[in-house]
Amino acid sequence: MRMELTGHAVIVTGSSSGIGAAVARRLAGLGAGIVVNSARSAEAGRRVAAELADAVYVQGDIGAPGTAAALVAAAQQRWGRLDGLVNNAGRTVDVPLQDFASVTADHWDQVLRTNVVGTFLVSQAALPLLRAAPDGWIVNITSLAGMRQTGSSLPHAVSKAAVNHLTTIMARFAGGGVRVNAVAPGLVATPWTADWADRKAAVERAAPLHRVATPDDIAEACLAVIATRYATGQTFLVDGGLGLMI
8 A cells, every 4th residue: 555645744642652653653654744742751752753754743631721722733833734633642541341349430531531532622623624635534543442342441441432433423524525434453562551461362362363463553554544535434443353252
């Protein structure tokens, strides 16, 4: 697959490491200018931006007031346009799904504020420029946990189910020919999951492809969705077949 993105501008939230960094690198390699973002790891975010041919770094939690506008303003000031948005930033809490008693209101507030509200706020801020682009698009990174009874916590799983539905609603009503799709990974080897050895081993045993995903696997899926210009409102499950076994 070879897309030509020279002259295009893309925001990738949560792109200082893991999936977001892999997506940013792949899009930059196709010629796009990238707004790199992270909530806390500013040094890592600036390092990723410095690696890319044409990038700017914006620190900010997507669930916090002002971050969405700052991300869009960075693209507009640097390139005068915005062609794409990858809503990758997210968070979870590590509470087993069945442990209802340990889930607190604060867990819900933290996870939903970033994963659902933040994803919407950045999309909302980006849509005017995306509608003006020749081929504007949004890719939301969701999860197998939003489609099956699995995942790191109940708030995280429910938040990803909400983003899957948000994807379909935005696809229907975004207007301007903007395509809105989602990519739903299974377990991915990232810094976030670095200490999940037992879970990774379980996936390797159960999934038909017998391995966990790499960030590049998910970046590749994002490129496929971006390049599929007659698809919108779809969620692309990229889990090595794990969902077939649950």
